[in-house]
Amino acid sequence: MKIPEKIRISGFDFTIEQNDPNLTIHARHCAGLVYHDSCSIKISPDLSQEHKEESLLHEMIHAILRERFHFFKKDWLDEEDFVRPISLLLYDVFVNNDIGIVANKMPSSICILGYKYDINLSSHPVFHNGSRVYFVVDYNKCIISIESDDMNHQAVHKIILDSIIEILHTRLGNFDIPSISDGTTSDFIGILSRGLYQIMKDNNLDFYRGRCSCQGQCAMDASLLSATDA
Ligand SMILES: [Zn+2]
Numbered sequence: 001m002k003i004p005e006k007i008r009i010s011g012f013d014f015t016i017e018q019n020d021p022n023l024t025i026h027a028r029h030c031a032g033l034v035y036h037d038s039c040s041i042k043i044s045p046d047l048s049q050e051h052k053e054e055s056l057l058h059e060m061i062h063a064i065l066r067e068r069f070h071f072f073k074k075d076w077l078d079e080e081d082f083v084r085p086i087s088l089l090l091y092d093v094f095v096n097n098d099i100g101i102v103a104n105k106m107p108s109s110i111c112i113l114g115y116k117y118d119i120n121l122s123s124h125p126v127f128h129n130g131s132r133v134y135f136v137v138d139y140n141k142c143i144i145s146i147e148s149d150d151m152n153h154q155a156v157h158k159i160i161l162d163s164i165i166e167i168l169h170t171r172l173g174n175f176d177i178p179s180i181s182d183g184t185t186s187d188f189i190g191i192l193s194r195g196l197y198q199i200m201k202d203n204n205l206d207f208y209r210g211r212c213s214c215q216g217q218c219a220m221d222a223s224l225l226s227a228t229d230a
Contacts (some may be wrong), residue, residue, distance in 0.1 A: 001205070009064075009067070034063050087196035089168045100162075
């Protein structure tokens with residue numbers, strides 16, 4: 001994926017600069033930084049292509065959280081404890097799966113932490129512990145069931161992002177989801193997935209390695225990639 005020169009986040013155009021190899025904060029060297037007030041993201045030019053992409057995703061997540069910072073009880077250093085693992089894990093999912101947000105097409109399955117989860121779009125109501133929910137994950141059979149009746153692709157994609165984040169959190173269970181002053185874990189996941197959806201869609205940002213890094217010029221045929229992406 002080509003790192004763009006600017007990126008729109010919540011209606012603001014953030015410039016992306018790659019000219020400072022000595023990015024530091026609190027005397028600590030870092031791969032990327034986001035400046036919320038001046039709307040800029042800096043990424044170290046000395047990184048590999050993959051590290052730059054993951055750093056961009058990392059700073060996008062910071063930007064989403066800062067946008068809604070008043071929701072969170074915790075301070076910045078705790079935020080880093082969440083952003084670091086979730087950006088690495090999400091990057092791995094995005095690189096290896098054609099999620100289809102940019103192309104506006106539905107994936108039939110998604111590989112997460114080595115497991116293939118089939119996506120079951122259901123016209124019937126979906127329940128979890130007796131309550132009607134938008135999606136439910138069957139962790140034994142590896143099926144994500146989404147009640148998709150009356151929903152457009154955008155709404156379903158946002159729920160797919162919800163389910164990916166929930167699966168990462170449930171399967172690992174050892175990274176810290178920031179506390180929300182007045183909300184639940186699923187409220188927080190909803191904030192993050194909506195922010196990610198908006199940024200990826202508005203900026204045609206597709207981390208999937210089969211699609212973007214080569215701009216369609218690589219030797220691998222795109223139809224073969226989509227046939228084998230499970
Ligand atoms: Zn960070």
